Amino acid sequence: MVFDEEEEQQKGEKDLDQIQESDCCGNGCTNCILDNKPQPSKRILLAGKRNILLTYTKFRLIEKATHQTDDQVLLLHFADAGDDVAEDTVLDIPPGHHVMLRMGSLLRPYSPYWSDFRRREFRILVKLQPGGPMSRHLAAVQPNDLLEFRGPIGNYTNDPSLTKCIFIVAQGVAIAPTMPLVRDVLENEEDMSRIWHLVCARDLEHVFFREKLLEFGHSWNYRCCLYLPHQQCDSPGCQEAGHCVAECQELRRSLRYKEVAKVARLDAIELASHMNPSIPGQRTLIVAGDSTFQKAIQEVAATALAIDPAHVYLL
Structure with a gap:
């Protein structure tokens, strides 16, 4: 079969014409579907296939588990329903993009931390919110639903031919959408970008992934620092302070090889400490x-990292 790129783009545009005001979840998302309509990616165009996500599609829940350190965090694995999906379709979720879940009149965005292009599967991490309407539904769903x-x-794209210093700041479960971003750089041998992954979590037990x-730390161009303001052990000094002190030996023993953690919040001073002007x-x-x-973070980074606002992306 000869692939016609123009014909494929016309098909995609037809799907995009179906987007209406009602497709917005109303939560004030940074990347609203009304502002960032799905576009065919380079991978889609090269494959010559259609992205099944361009219209609402049924996916089967094939696995549901709670996180080992927090029973209010769910790991959900989905695969397309399969029976009526054409062979000319794939699942394309570029790094930094999210998908919209629709349950009745409820709409909520979720960012996959893993997806399979040809098998049409993806996984999301969900923090259940007390009293949240969608949280109640997700707490009740079972495999095969x-x-x-x-x-x-979304609007983030990565040009591997352009060398960058990428500062990725993640809060809690929102670390999930940053994982594909990191893999996208580290798995491309032609991408000479460097990554500083700054992870903000309650404590060490709540550092997801x-x-x-x-594993990422084995790469020459990746650095990670954990910020754990509520880390606390049972030692008298840390109990008195209300959190582990800088010299806490129990925390030091809890860290793995080359793992860096600070019992502090990520502020302007900490952000600036990761800035190295000598790195191009x-x-x-x-x-x-x-x-x-x-x-x-956007406000303090403007001065701490001297980043052009045009190069700031919010997930």
């Missing part, structure tokens, strides 16, 4: 977290 998703939605972060490359900032966190 069918849920509807649409996307991908910790093993993966340690375009400065890029990616912030993943709630709107208050995004705004705070």
